[in-house]
Amino acid sequence: MKNFFALLTLAAGVSILAACSDGSDSGTAVEAAADTMTLEQAVNDNPTRSANNLKRDMYRNPIETLRFFGVEPDMTVVEIWPGAGWYTEILAPYLQENGKLYAAHFAQSETRDYYVNSRKQFVERVAKDPAFSDIIITEFAPDADSEIAPPGSADRVLTFRNLHNWYMNSGTDGVQAAFATFYTALKPGGILGVVDHRLPENRPDTHMDSSGYIKQSLAIDAAEAAGFEFVDASEINVNSEDTADYPRGVWTLPPTLGLGEENLERYLEIGESDRFTLKFKKPESSS
Structure with a gap:
């Protein structure tokens, strides 16, 4: 034990x-x-989770989101760009006994301080935190030939609030390249789960260039271009108070609060962003 x-x-x-x-x-x-740890225990009764992260459950709805993606404790799961490990704190203990978790973090070749420091801190936590000890760290960059897990080995690939970064750096090609990598890692019949900040469909595409918001339709089109079948969309992470038109884009809202004290109460009242939650499937017939 x-x-x-x-x-x-x-x-x-x-x-x-x-x-x-x-x-x-x-x-x-x-x-x-x-x-066997239940998903409810992994979220609500889990000493690995920090108090600050628990406070954000009201916006991120982890039980409902992971259940929508069909994550089970005996699965092989790849988490893309886990950052400091908000979802990792849930997934690592949930999968520790009977499953397997790959953390596809920032590439080791990265030179930008944020990426270098984020990966370094994550690697240190894996080395020190018993709940993280079985995590397999890989790396991912949308414009590189990344092996996030052995080809055809993953039951689930999950990415939370990352597509907008790939779009801002490399446009639609960057998002499609990312999905192609996920497709390779998944088993036939495996599921790709995607959550990101939603830009209203009636806004100009140029609003995706630097705002941190991205259109749901672009995500669906890019996934299908990579060979995925669209399965379902959920409004689990909807926030009707989010208007997606702020001075510093999505980073105006919590948790970043990029404007500091300026209109702080207003942005706290809005809360975290409105998000789409999408589920795709690698066809059963795929080789």
């Missing part, structure tokens, strides 16, 4: 043993059941 799960499994183990007191189940089966 791994120490990280000791507290979580103690109470669960007592109830499971009582239910199996007639001897109908083996000790091995009881132990396996006790070791």
Whole structure:
């Protein structure tokens, strides 16, 4: 048993043993059941998660989002550009016992300070945090031949609030190249889950150039161009108060609050951005 799960499994183990007191189940089966962390535990009863990250659940809806993407604890999952690890804090312990988590972080060849420091801090946490200890760190750059996981090995590839970066750097080609990499990593029938800041469809495309917002239709078109089948869209992460027209783009809103004290109460009241949540599938017939 791994120490990280000791507290979580103690109470669960007592109830499971009582239910199996007639001897109908083996000790091995009881132990396996006790070791399985539920998604609710990974989100709400998880000592790895920081207090600040817990406060953002109201905007990011992790239980509903991961359930929509069909993430199960025995899957192989790739998280793209995990940054400081907001979703990693949930995925790492959830997958630790029976699944596998690849963290496709910024490329080691990056020279920009933000990317270098973010990857360095993440690598250090993997080395020190028991909940992160089984993570396999890979790398991803949309304009490079990145192996984010062995080809055809992943059940799920998940990317949260990243497409706008690839678009701002390389336009539609950058987004399509990213999706092509995800397609290669997924098993036939595997799912790509995408969340990003939504630009209203009636705005000019030029509003995607630097605002941090991106059109849902562009994401769908790029995924289909890479070979994916569009499965479904969810309004789990909708925010009707977000007008997507701020002086510093999406970074005007929480958590960045790029204007500091200027109109702070207004932006706090709006909350985090309006986001689309999309699910795509690699066709079963893919080789």
